[in-house]
Amino acid sequence: MARGGTATARYEDDSENAWNCGSWFEYLLIVILSTILLVGVLVLTLFWIMFYRGGFAWSENPTLQFNLHPTLMIAGFITFTGFSILLYRLCRCLKHIYVKLAHMFFHACAIPCVVLGFLSVFDSHNLSDPPKINFYSLHSWLGFVTMGLFVLQFVVGFFSFLVLLCCENHTYACRATMVPIHASFGLVNFMLAIATCITGLIEKEKALNAEKSISSNNAEMEHYIINSLGITLVAIGIIVSFAVRRSNAPATAKVYVTERL
Amino acid sequence: MARGGTATARYEDDSENAWNCGSWFEYLLIVILSTILLVGVLVLTLFWIMFYRGGFAWSENPTLQFNLHPTLMIAGFITFTGFSILLYRLCRCLKHIYVKLAHMFFHACAIPCVVLGFLSVFDSHNLSDPPKINFYSLHSWLGFVTMGLFVLQFVVGFFSFLVLLCCENHTYACRATMVPIHASFGLVNFMLAIATCITGLIEKEKALNAEKSISSNNAEMEHYIINSLGITLVAIGIIVSFAVRRSNAPATAKVYVTERL
Numbered sequence: 110m111a112r113g114g115t116a117t118a119r120y121e122d123d124s125e126n127a128w129n130c131g132s133w134f135e136y137l138l139i140v141i142l143s144t145i146l147l148v149g150v151l152v153l154t155l156f157w158i159m160f161y162r163g164g165f166a167w168s169e170n171p172t173l174q175f176n177l178h179p180t181l182m183i184a185g186f187i188t189f190t191g192f193s194i195l196l197y198r199l200c201r202c203l204k205h206i207y208v209k210l211a212h213m214f215f216h217a218c219a220i221p222c223v224v225l226g227f228l229s230v231f232d233s234h235n236l237s238d239p240p241k242i243n244f245y246s247l248h249s250w251l252g253f254v255t256m257g258l259f260v261l262q263f264v265v266g267f268f269s270f271l272v273l274l275c276c277e278n279h280t281y282a283c284r285a286t287m288v289p290i291h292a293s294f295g296l297v298n299f300m301l302a303i304a305t306c307i308t309g310l311i312e313k314e315k316a317l318n319a320e321k322s323i324s325s326n327n328a329e330m331e332h333y334i335i336n337s338l339g340i341t342l343v344a345i346g347i348i349v350s351f352a353v354r355r356s357n358a359p360a361t362a363k364v365y366v367t368e369r370l
Numbered sequence: 371m372a373r374g375g376t377a378t379a380r381y382e383d384d385s386e387n388a389w390n391c392g393s394w395f396e397y398l399l400i401v402i403l404s405t406i407l408l409v410g411v412l413v414l415t416l417f418w419i420m421f422y423r424g425g426f427a428w429s430e431n432p433t434l435q436f437n438l439h440p441t442l443m444i445a446g447f448i449t450f451t452g453f454s455i456l457l458y459r460l461c462r463c464l465k466h467i468y469v470k471l472a473h474m475f476f477h478a479c480a481i482p483c484v485v486l487g488f489l490s491v492f493d494s495h496n497l498s499d500p501p502k503i504n505f506y507s508l509h510s511w512l513g514f515v516t517m518g519l520f521v522l523q524f525v526v527g528f529f530s531f532l533v534l535l536c537c538e539n540h541t542y543a544c545r546a547t548m549v550p551i552h553a554s555f556g557l558v559n560f561m562l563a564i565a566t567c568i569t570g571l572i573e574k575e576k577a578l579n580a581e582k583s584i585s586s587n588n589a590e591m592e593h594y595i596i597n598s599l600g601i602t603l604v605a606i607g608i609i610v611s612f613a614v615r616r617s618n619a620p621a622t623a624k625v626y627v628t629e630r631l
Contacts, residue, residue, distance in 0.1 A: 245593075246572075246597075247568070247571065247572055247575075247596065247597045247600040247601075248572070250597055250600070250601060251568075251600070251601075251604060254601075254604065293611065293612055294612075296611065297607070297608050297611055297612070300561050300607065300611070301604065301607075301608075303565070304564070304565050304568055304604065304607075307508070307512075307565055307568070307569055308568055308569065308572050308600075310508065311507075311508055311509070311569050311572045311573060311576075312572060312576070314508075315572075315573070315576035315577075315580075316576075319576075319580060332506075335508065336507075336508045336511055339508040339511070339512070339569075340508075340511060340512075340515075343512060343515065343562065343565065346558070346561065346562075346565075347558050347562075350554065350557065350558055350561070351554055351555075351558070
């Protein structure tokens, strides 16, 4: 594979690394399963919020405004980001620049979700009576780290892999160095987002238990919905890290560290 | 690199992939930082249990028996497993079979910790008055998945990479296929263990808050210790996944998918 402007060779072009039937089956399984999980987690959250938490509102009702927080954060940090990571690894036939742009587009879609989700929890804390302290719980600390890393990854990714393309040949070495770092921290960021969501779910459930004096049938059902949400998030973490790490090249094949720039 | 019995070539033997000063600095930084974090998280847990939770006991005191659970689980699933993963990737100069055996030894050390930690929480649930339900919370569900995957990984790893060595040449292809799967699921298992620990910490803290009617200065301090434990666990997750995924080969070098069998 030549360096620089002609670095467009891919796995598929290399007959030595050609996929067999099993690889395609695994590939399709991952695509279908991850789509179901990534959409499913959002649908399950919406179901939980609409049927058990009374739906949405903005600052006129701080309790309902809080409900925007889990929904938007799961939409932004899990569904959009998850699709963005997966499509980058799984779209192997498209022209590479389109995959890059789609990767950026999905991440860009996550930004308004995260910003609104962040504002809604701030508002609902400050407007509730008495106001709740911000950045006290472990969930909020983890969320802060996750958001910081997300912004850093977005800015660094945007400049390294899109802006630096303006002089493609001269920036090759720099971009090649950035690829594994961006990929590693991207996956770390996604895992961090999942851990933050799970801590948030538990904190919410414990807060609900403290409010309810008697355990009703409805509360029991809600407990299982929240647990299922947690398990779905873990399943997403497993399938995404598996899809990203697993290369379908045969064991004896040589792969390029940089994979695709 | 030849297949089969002579497959002992390593990065270091290859002058093209020789490490420069920066790579060695990064390597040392990861070794030192991860040692501090992996030992530190256990020391912090012991400090928390001894000074804030009243130390340890067996079934004569279910409340104190519970304290064995976080300590042993963090020792087994985080400290021992973390060192085991890291040493496999970082011991690059030792003969490979010794690294394998050390990898297995550290995992084997985790087993009694996990078993005792599991029994202690069961006992403390059943012996408390009134008895608490087992396998109800999200933490317990996640823990169950983590333990199941741990056992699976240990058994599969033991047979694939040690027992199958008996006829080294004939099992090469099989072992080569298993390496990326074992490595992926090993990392997933470690991340799962971290997520489980964090959910456990939050559940414990919420349960403590429910017990205490007034918030004392001591409770405030304990809150920050628990949050610091959570953040340390996240830092371990980041550094271990970084150490495992990051290969120090230059960007243009070719690496072998199978790395080291």
